[in-house]
Amino acid sequence: MSGETIGIIGGTGNLGAAIAWRLARAGHAVVIGSRKAEAAVEKAAELGHGLTGMTNAEAAAKADLIIVTVPFSAQEATLADIKPHVAGKIVVDTTVPLVPPKVMRVQLPAEGSAAARAQGLLGDGVTMVSAFHNVAAHKLAQDIDVGCDVLVFGDDKAARGRVVALAYAMGLRGLHAGALVNSAAAEAMTSILIFMNKTYRVDGAGIRITGELVPPVD
């Protein structure tokens, strides 16, 4: 897989572990990070497929492409932790700006989106992409068809394309969804999906774009 190493920041969490597992199983070189190295080492061993564990900072330093999977409340501290190691790299933010206890209520941050906030915190030296906001982690962790599209946002089309390809490697349909600012749509949709799970007793609602889509030429 081209020698690229993917680093999952917050890789011991439900979403991070599931992404790491699916990517490693597909043949990608993946390392997972956590605040404590021991927790990451233990989770990596549990997940198998050649995964290795280390601190978040070490995972960011070792990786060529970085996927950040931490709760909104941990976003700022986590990005500060990895910032020295991400210059010139693609950083994929998956943060959904949920504000407990009202997680079924859309509460976008002042920056407009968690992705815009991440770009502000990491600076223009990184190529920011956002994705994986609407995927139920517990479904992604199983060997099943998740039944959810992955909307991929970013101002750099080539970087977006790499994340679309990663979604496909994970068995999901990845879709270009436009500029990074558009991430607000998918981030907000997560509160709707949590509302659906409760109101319609769904085990992990997701979204699918309908209509006949033609894969783009490039």
Next chain:
Amino acid sequence: MSGETIGIIGGTGNLGAAIAWRLARAGHAVVIGSRKAEAAVEKAAELGHGLTGMTNAEAAAKADLIIVTVPFSAQEATLADIKPHVAGKIVVDTTVPLVPPKVMRVQLPAEGSAAARAQGLLGDGVTMVSAFHNVAAHKLAQDIDVGCDVLVFGDDKAARGRVVALAYAMGLRGLHAGALVNSAAAEAMTSILIFMNKTYRVDGAGIRITGELVPPVD
């Protein structure tokens, strides 16, 4: 159908006319409004199914439930026009806050959503609901399966339920999607769908909530 009259404000536009046609065809009493009465009368005759046309203010006065289908740029003036006639009624806003020329870019208004803006403009004397943001008007105007869910937002659950029922009457799956503030998710999603239409050459992309949904008890 219980004697209720539905008024479509901006009913000569693509979305308004399609909603009016589907509701009237399903047996609802529907009147359509426009800035100019003659245009509304002409469109009503064209659509058939017992539809009648008049000014927006007259349609709002005559209706028990009002659906506003005007472009974002016309929202403020239109709501001012109907405001004297909507006290105590359910007003369904369908406004998507697109800001040309960058309609593929999410640009939510300062109020957080067009629905919140509508509530602010009409005041607390109306029961605000928002819906129909993600439905392609040209598909809705045809006798086909549109293939798109209708997310319905509002702080009054019973009012939301009436709009969910109207969506079903139109041949669409209507879904409770939570508080009015959540409207931001569907409004923002429309820019994504326009992006999809261009990028993947789709003839009217829509969204579908995935997962096994159980209709709620009430």
